Amino acid sequence: MIFLIGLAAAGLLGLGFVAQQHAAYREPLGRMLHPSLLLDLIHKPLWLAGLAAMVGGQILGALALSGANVAKVEPLLATNLLFALVIGRIVCKENLHWNEWLGGLMASGGIALFLVLGEPTGEHPTGPESERWLAAAGIVFLALVLVSIGRRSPLQTRAMLLAAAAGMLFGLQDAVTRGLLLRLGHGLWAIVTSWQPYALVIVAICGLLLAQSAFDAAPLRVSLPAATAAEPITGILLGVLVFTERLRLGPGPLAGQIIGLAMMVSGIVILGRSPYLAKRENNVSECPEARLP
Structure with a gap:
């Protein structure tokens, strides 16, 4: 059941990302990383529909997290790019090429390999006062470093x-x-x-602003794979550091987990380069014009 709920959450997230990016991509680049970007997008029905799908995906993801640990749920949520690919294919009305199938098989196979060999199990409830939550501060710091570097980078790298x-x-x-x-x-x-519910709201809003800024800068084939890869890796890392979730650490299982994660990230990158996730110059209504070649 957790498996199906996780996939349903990923499907809604993929749908939400496609709708949000199509709306955010039309915004001026000068609004990147500025709250006015979100204030303008909330007046766009397509973006609101995407936000509703994303919220639905987050709710289902929370439901999955209520029945399983983070290291099990996160890889399932990473398949949202697969659903975004399918939605992009339907919108663009074209067949998938071999590289899309390869990316899908690598992403799905990598997730399955990690779950089977890693067998993430066990956790200890961690109160908000625990020092283990300092790992969360480390994640925030790393995110700020990426934003700082991105502000001085070319548009595609910034995205x-x-x-x-x-x-x-x-x-x-x-x-x-x-x-x-x-x-x-x-x-x-x-x-x-406790600090957690308030931090949750702040983190959600900041994550949303960063995602929309990335969508404003580049097509999904450039912007979404990085987010899709970073989320499960971060979630799994925090699951181990904060909730002391355990992965099998024998030489064979550990090597398999590393290979599985590498396959997952590589498949996501391949899928993210699919032309069906990019906007096209020759069909603005279905795959709108892209700023990147």
Whole structure:
């Protein structure tokens, strides 16, 4: 059941990303990383529909996290790019080429290999006062470094760096969500008086702004793969560091996990380069004009 819920969440996220990027891509580049970008996008029905799909995906993702640890759920959420590819294919009304099939097989096979060989199990509820949450501060710092470098980089590199920073914050958001779910048994007052629900809102808004800025800068084939790869890696890392989730560490399983993650990231990159995720000059209504060659 967790597997199906995770895939359903990924499907809604993929749909949301496609709709949001089509709307954000028409925004002036000068609004990147500025709150006015979000204020303008909330007046666009297509973007709001994408946001609704994304929220639905986040809710299903939270439901999956309530029944499984972060290291199991995150790889499933990473398949949102597969769904974005299919949606892009339907919109552009063209057949998939061999590289799209290769990317899909590599991404799916890598996720399956990681889950089978890693067998992420076990966790310890971590209260908001635990020092293990300092790992979250490290993730925020790394995201800020990527944003800082991206601001001084060429447009295409900027899009990838901003998307990677957004993915890191989305992974952090998943970990904080899991932390809140584990504390439900302590009562509402214990949750309200902790830093986690407020940090969750701030992280979600910042991640959304970074993602929309990346979508404003470049087509999905450039911007989405970095976010899709960074989110599960961050979530798995926080699952191990914060919730002490355990992966099989024998030489064989560890090598298989590394290969699986490498396959997943490589497949995501290949899929992200699909022309069906980019906007086209010859069909603005279905695959709008791209700024990049």
